Amino acid sequence: MTYDILITGLIIIAQILAVVVPVLISVAFLVYAERKVLALIQLRRGPNIVGPFGILQSFADALKLITKENIIPSGSNKIVFILAPIITMVLSLAGWAVIPFAPGWVVSDINVGIMYLFAVSSLGVYGIIMAGWASNSQYPFLGALRSAAQMVSYEVSIGFVIITVLLCVGSLNLSKIVLAQQTVWFAIPLLPMFIIFFISALAETNRLPFDLPEDESTLVAGFFTEYSSASFVLFFLGEYASMILMSSMTVILFLGGWLPPFDVYPLNVVPGVIWFTVKVIFILFLFIWVRGTFPRYRYDQLMRLGWKVFLPFSLFWVVATSGFLVYFDMLPN
Amino acid sequence: MVLYSLTFYLFSSVAVLSALMVISAKNPVHSVLFLILSFVNASGLFVLLGAEFLAMILVVVYVGAVAVLFLFVVMMLDINFVKLREGFLQYLPFGALLGIVLVIELGILFLTDRSSNIYNNQTPLQPIVNEVENTKMIGQILYTEYFYLFQICGIILLVAMIGSITLTLRDKGGVKRQNIVSQNTVDASTAIEKKKVKIGEGI
Numbered sequence: 001m002t003y004d005i006l007i008t009g010l011i012i013i014a015q016i017l018a019v020v021v022p023v024l025i026s027v028a029f030l031v032y033a034e035r036k037v038l039a040l041i042q043l044r045r046g047p048n049i050v051g052p053f054g055i056l057q058s059f060a061d062a063l064k065l066i067t068k069e070n071i072i073p074s075g076s077n078k079i080v081f082i083l084a085p086i087i088t089m090v091l092s093l094a095g096w097a098v099i100p101f102a103p104g105w106v107v108s109d110i111n112v113g114i115m116y117l118f119a120v121s122s123l124g125v126y127g128i129i130m131a132g133w134a135s136n137s138q139y140p141f142l143g144a145l146r147s148a149a150q151m152v153s154y155e156v157s158i159g160f161v162i163i164t165v166l167l168c169v170g171s172l173n174l175s176k177i178v179l180a181q182q183t184v185w186f187a188i189p190l191l192p193m194f195i196i197f198f199i200s201a202l203a204e205t206n207r208l209p210f211d212l213p214e215d216e217s218t219l220v221a222g223f224f225t226e227y228s229s230a231s232f233v234l235f236f237l238g239e240y241a242s243m244i245l246m247s248s249m250t251v252i253l254f255l256g257g258w259l260p261p262f263d264v265y266p267l268n269v270v271p272g273v274i275w276f277t278v279k280v281i282f283i284l285f286l287f288i289w290v291r292g293t294f295p296r297y298r299y300d301q302l303m304r305l306g307w308k309v310f311l312p313f314s315l316f317w318v319v320a321t322s323g324f325l326v327y328f329d330m331l332p333n
Numbered sequence: 334m335v336l337y338s339l340t341f342y343l344f345s346s347v348a349v350l351s352a353l354m355v356i357s358a359k360n361p362v363h364s365v366l367f368l369i370l371s372f373v374n375a376s377g378l379f380v381l382l383g384a385e386f387l388a389m390i391l392v393v394v395y396v397g398a399v400a401v402l403f404l405f406v407v408m409m410l411d412i413n414f415v416k417l418r419e420g421f422l423q424y425l426p427f428g429a430l431l432g433i434v435l436v437i438e439l440g441i442l443f444l445t446d447r448s449s450n451i452y453n454n455q456t457p458l459q460p461i462v463n464e465v466e467n468t469k470m471i472g473q474i475l476y477t478e479y480f481y482l483f484q485i486c487g488i489i490l491l492v493a494m495i496g497s498i499t500l501t502l503r504d505k506g507g508v509k510r511q512n513i514v515s516q517n518t519v520d521a522s523t524a525i526e527k528k529k530v531k532i533g534e535g536i
Contacts, residue, residue, distance in 0.1 A: 005336055080366070111466045115389035122397030126369070129401070133362060133408050141408075148405050152398055172386075172468055304513065 015107045019096045027240040028058040034288045041292035062233060070229040073135060080134035085227065085234035088127030092241035095120040099248050100175045102258045102272035113174035114162055117249055118155075121204060124242060125151040128206075128213060128223045131235070135226040143222030146299060147206060147213035153306035154203040160314035161197040164190060164321050165253050170332030178257030180332070185261075187254040193317055194254045196310055198286065201246040203306070205239065208291040212299055247283035248276075255279045341381055348374035365404045372396045386468040 032047065032055060039046025047054035072078055098113040100106040110116060125148055132144020166172060168190070169180040187194045203210040214222030224235045251257060256279075258272030297305070325331045351374065354367040372395050379388035475483050 008336070077360075077362075080362075110385060112385045112389050112468060115386065115393065119389050119392035119397060122393055125397075125401055129404055129408075130366070145405070145409075148401055152401055155397065171466070300511075301513075 016097075019099075019107055020093055023093065023096055023241055023244065024237065026244060027237055028062070029055075030240050030244065030284060031058045031061075031236075033284070034291070037285065037288045038292050041289075065233045065236075066230050068229040070231060071226075073137070073226050075136040076226065077134040077136065080130050081226075082231065084127050084131035084134060085224075085231040085238070087130065088124065088238035089234040089241070091120055091124050091127065092238040092245060095242075095245045095249075098174055099245075099252070100178060100257060101276050103175070105273060106175065109173065109175060112172045114166065114172050114177065114253075117174075117245075118159065118162060121158075121242070121246070121249075122151070122155050124204075127235075127238065131227070132223040135223075137226055139219045139221075139225045140223045143213040143215070143219050143225075146215075147223065150206075150210065150212060150302060150306075151204060153303060154200045154310075157196060157306065157310035157314045158200045158204065160311070160318050161193045161200070162253070164193050164314070164318050167318070167321050167325060168332065174252055174257075178252055178259060181256040181259060182263070185254060185256040185259075190254065190317075190321070193314065194250075196314055197250060197253065198283075200306075200310065201250060202287065202290060203302070205243050205246050207243065207287055209294040209297050210302055211296065212302060215296065217296075243287060244280065244284065247280045247287065250283050251276065251279040255283075337381060341378070344374045344377040344381065348378065361407045362404065365400065365407050368403075369396055369400045372400065384467060386466075386471060 035057070036046040036054075047057035050056045050060045072081060095117050097107045098110055098116050100109070128147045128151075129144045132140040132142075132147075135141070165177065165186055168186060169177045171177065171180075202208075206213050212222075213219075214224065216222075219225070224232060227235060258276045260267040260270060260275055348371050351367040351370040355364050355371065358364045358367060372391060376388040376391040376396075379385070379391060
C-alpha cells in the first residue's frame with residue numbers, strides 16, 4: 001500500500017521534471033534567441049563571445065546573477081518580498097501540467113484544461129502586485145498598480161476568445177481542442193480572434209509594446225526595481241516561461257497543436273512534438289519581432305484598446321460565431 | 334485512497350488556518366493575501382470532490398479578478414486598523430451571539446438530520462468519474478431548469494454595476510478629452526508646417 005504511493009509519487013515527480021527541465025532550458029535559449037534576433041533587427045551582432053555563436057550567454061548571465069549578493073531592502077515587507085518572485089516562477093511553470101505536446105504526452109489530461117490555463121495565467125498578476133507592494137518604494141508600486149489594471153483588463157478579452165474557440169470544439173479538454181482542428185486550424189476561420197488573442201497575450205505577459213509594468217523609461221525597472229541576484233533571476237525566468245506558456249496556448253487554440261498543416265505523407269510522419277515545437281518557436285519569434293518593431297503604448301491607449309476595442313469586438317464575435325453555428329446546425333456535441 | 338485523504342486534510346487545514354489568519358493578521362494586505370490562500374485551498378477541495386469546473390471558476394473569478402481589485406483597494410487606501418479595533422469590546426457581545434447562533438445551526442444540521450443525503454451517500458473522498466463532464470451537466474441544468482433564475486442573477490448584477498457607475502460618475506464641465514481618431518490620422522502634412530524665417534525676425 002505505502003509502496004504503491006511511493007511509486008505513484010516518484011512517477012509524478014519524474015513527469016514533472018520531464019516537463020519543467022526542458023522548459024527551463026528553452027527559457028535560456030529563448031533569452032539568447034531574443035537578444036540575437038533583436039541584434040539582427042538593429043544591425044548589430046548580439047552575444048557572440050561565450051561559446052560558439054555566443055550560445056551559452058544566458059547560462060553565463062544566470063551564473064553571474066545568482067552569485068551576486070541578494071539585497072533585501074530594510075523598509076520592505078520581507079516575507080512578501082521573498083514570496084513574490086517565487087510565486088511568479090511557480091505559476092509560470094504550473095500551467096505546463098495540462099499542455100499536450102503530442103497525442104498522450106501530457107502530465108494531467110483534465111476535463112477543464114483550458115480553464116486551468118486561464119486560471120493560472122490570471123494568477124500571474126499576484127507575483128507582480130506583491131513585489132510592488134512589498135518593495136515599499138514608489139516605482140515598483142506604480143508598476144504593480146499598472147500591471148494589476150492591465151492584466152485584469154486583457155483577461156476579459158482573452159476569456160471571450162477562449163469562449164469562441166470552445167463554441168467550435170464543445171469541450172474544455174486541451175487534447176480535444178487540438179483534435180477538433182483536424183480539418184482546419186482555427187486560425188483560419190477565427191482569424192480576427194487569433195490576432196486579438198496574440199495581442200492580449202502580449203499584454204498578459206507584460207511584453208512590449210505593453211510592458212508598462214516595467215517601463216524602464218519612466219519607472220526605472222517597474223515592479224522589480226528593488227530586486228537583485230537570485231530573486232531577479234526568478235522574475236526573469238518567470239516572464240520568459242510564461243511567454244512560452246502563452247505561445248503554447250496560442251498554438252493549441254489556433255494553430256492545431258501537434259497536428260501537421262496537411263495530413264499528407266511526408267508531413268504526417270514527422271512526430272507531433274516537433275510540429276508543436278516548431279509552431280511555438282514561430283509564435284515566440286512573433287513576440288520578439290513585435291518587441292523589435294513597435295514603440296511602447298501610452299497607458300491610456302492601452303486601457304482604451306483593451307476595453308473599447310477588444311472587448312466589444314470579441315463579444316460581437318462570440319455572438320456571431322454562436323449564431324453561425326446554430327443557424328447552420330454545426331454545434332458540436 | 335490515502336493520497337486523497339492526505340490532500341483533503343492538507344487543503345482543508347490550510348484553508349481553515351488561513352481563514353483564521355484573515356481575521357487575526359495585523360496588516361490588512363496580509364489579510365487579503367491569506368483570503369486568497371483560503372480561496373485557492375477551497376478550490377482544491379472542489380477538485381477533490383470532482384467538481385473541477387467550479388474549482389476553476391472559483392480561481393478565475395474570485396482569485397483572479399475580485400481579490401485583485403480587493404488587494405488594489407486595500408493597498409491604495411490608508412486604513413488605520415488600530416482605530417477600527419477600538420470598538421472591539423463594544424461589538425464583542427453581538428459578534429459572539431452571531432457566532433453562537435451559527436454554531437448551533439450547524440450542530441442541528443449535522444446531529445439531527447441523519448436521514449438527509451449527507452449521511453446516506455457518504456462517498457469516499459475521490460473524484461467521481463462520470464460519463465458526462467460536469468461542465469456539461471451544469472450547463473444542461475443552468476440553461477433549462479434554472480434559466481429564469483440565471484437571467485435574473487445577470488440582471489441583478491447589471492443593476493448593481495449601473496448603480497455603482499452612477500454613484501461614482503461626476504460629469505464635470507470643461508474636461509479636455511482626447512480624440513483618438515484625430516490623433517491617429519496625424520501625418521507629416523498636418524502636423525508640420527514649413528515656414529521661412531527671415532534672419533533677424535521672428536515668426
